[in-house]
Structures are given as C-alpha cells and as structure tokens.
Amino acid sequence: MNVWMMRHGESEANRDGLWTGHLDVRLTEKGKMQAMQAGKFLTGGEFDKVFSSDLLRAKMTAEFAIPGCRCEFLSALREIDVGSLAGTPYNGLTDEKRETTAEHGYSVFGGESKTDFRNRVYGYMKMLEKQDCSNIAIFTHAGWMRQFFELVVGVPFPKKSICCDNCATALYEYKNGTWKLHSWINL
Numbered sequence: 001m002n003v004w005m006m007r008h009g010e011s012e013a014n015r016d017g018l019w020t021g022h023l024d025v026r027l028t029e030k031g032k033m034q035a036m037q038a039g040k041f042l043t044g045g046e047f048d049k050v051f052s053s054d055l056l057r058a059k060m061t062a063e064f065a066i067p068g069c070r071c072e073f074l075s076a077l078r079e080i081d082v083g084s085l086a087g088t089p090y091n092g093l094t095d096e097k098r099e100t101t102a103e104h105g106y107s108v109f110g111g112e113s114k115t116d117f118r119n120r121v122y123g124y125m126k127m128l129e130k131q132d133c134s135n136i137a138i139f140t141h142a143g144w145m146r147q148f149f150e151l152v153v154g155v156p157f158p159k160k161s162i163c164c165d166n167c168a169t170a171l172y173e174y175k176n177g178t179w180k181l182h183s184w185i186n187l
Contacts, residue, residue, distance in 0.1 A: 002182075003128060003172040004042050005138045006065060007145055008057040009034035010166045017090045020057075021082030021111060027060045031166060034187060038167035039065030041185055048133035053077035053140050061167070062139040071139070076124045079141035083111030102159045121147040129174060145170060152179040 009031030013020040027035065042065065052062045054073040062071050083106050085093075093101070105114035112120075121144060128136070142164040150156055152172065163186055171182040 001174045005170045008061040011057040019085040021086045023086040034167040035061040035064035047137045050137045058139045077140045080117040080143045081112035082106045083109035
C-alpha cells in the first residue's frame with residue numbers, strides 16, 4: 001500500500017506567525033496555489049481512499065490538490081493541540097519555552113502532551129495498516145507528519161531536524177508489516 005501524505009498549504013495563521021494547533025483557519029491565496037502545485041506530485045489522483053484532517057486548512061488543501069475528491073474528514077489527523085497558545089504570536093515564547101513544548105507538548109497550556117499526541121498518531125497508523133487499498137492520500141499538518149515519520153523510523157528527532165514546509169509531501173509504503181519512507185518532497 002502507498003500512502004501519500006501532504007501538509008496543508010500556507011494558512012492565514014502561518015502567514016501571520018501565529019500558533020495554530022486546533023484553531024480553524026483558511027488557506028491564503030499562496031496556500032491555494034501551493035496546494036495546486038503540490039497536487040501534481042500525487043500519482044494521477046487515483047486513490048482508493050482520501051483522508052483529511054477536519055480542520056479547514058487541510059480540507060481546502062485536499063480540495064485544491066485533488067479537485068473533486070471525496071474525503072473522509074477525521075479529527076485524528078489534526079495538528080497537536082497547543083491549548084491557549086492557539087492564535088497567539090509564535091515569537092511570544094522564548095526559544096527555551098518553545099524547545100520545551102516541542103519536547104513535552106502543550107499540556108501546560110491546556111493542550112495535548114507529546115505522549116498523547118504520539119498515541120493519537122500511532123492509533124491512526126494502526127488503523128491505516130488494516131486498510132485494503134493500493135493508494136491512500138492524507139491531508140494533515142506539520143507536527144502530525146513529523147510524528148508519523150518518527151514512528152516509521154523508530155527514533156525521535158528534534159523538530160528542527162525535519163523540514164516540513166507548507167504542502168510538503170511524503171510517500172510511505174506499507175508492505176509485509178513494515179513501513180518505509182519512499183520520498184519526502186518540500187516545495
């Protein structure tokens with residue numbers, strides 16, 4: 001099974017330098033263009049299933065990347081919940097505090113811990129393994145993609161070590177009980 005995974009295009013919050021998490025924001029015009037361009041990386045648009053985060057920025061990316069696709073919208077594909085940081089300026093935290101949240105999560109802000117987030121992504125990964133499909137497309141978020149990558153390789157990586165630009169696209173292969181990263185494309 002091939003699993004194509006794409007981060008959403010530039011959102012209004014990305015453009016404005018805001019923490020997003022579960023905040024529901026739209027794509028910018030640039031984000032719409034990114035999604036259309038990145039859609040060319042997807043294999044002919046022939047997917048057995050298409051899944052998207054239920055947040056607007058991911059839904060819009062799916063719509064622009066694969067026009068007319070039928071998506072199943074899932075909260076399991078949402079970004080990590082950053083709690084009360086949602087909608088606040090990203091530069092409002094010190095580098096030290098930002099590193100702490102990247103390592104442990106956002107429970108101190110009423111959001112999701114890193115462990116809870118990892119378990120959510122892992123649970124979805126296990127659901128994917130049961131799919132009887134050849135090609136699946138997933139539209140999600142940067143943190144989600146990084147966490148999935150960590151689960152596949154089995155080693156935690158610092159957030160800064162994995163470049164996940166808007167509309168980054170990863171292709172994973174699941175075969176004989178093993179996940180493999182085939183490619184990772186940043187626009």
